[in-house]
Amino acid sequence: MFVGSHVIIYSNDADADRAFIADVLGFPHVDAGAGWLIFRLPPAEIAVHPTDGGERHEFYLMCEDIEALFDKLAGAGVEVSRDITEERWGRLAGIPLPSGAGLPVYQPLHPVAYNLPD
Incomplete structure (x- = not known):
């Protein structure tokens, strides 16, 4: 029935955020x-x-290992904008977009659905 989803991020500096x-x-x-x-x-x-x-x-980006992700992003000059917190459902943090908007990232600790078969 559906072929995908389309997420929109509204930005005060769309060109910079797209480049990032x-x-x-x-x-x-x-x-x-x-x-x-x-x-x-x-x-x-x-x-x-x-x-x-x-x-x-x-909108959240999901990762398998949040520390490894932040180590890799630090190599590209990206600083964490929201320190890692431990939630019952996952490990939550955030990175800044060039526009100044925050982009939440989390490592799920719950069963995930994104890899279920069709």
């Missing part, structure tokens, strides 16, 4: 025209959480 995602994070991409890059993401999953407030959506 392409050059530093190394995500493969296509140019949809005039430098409008669209990136291939790793496999994904979706969770639905209850809320008492308004609806909102969040």
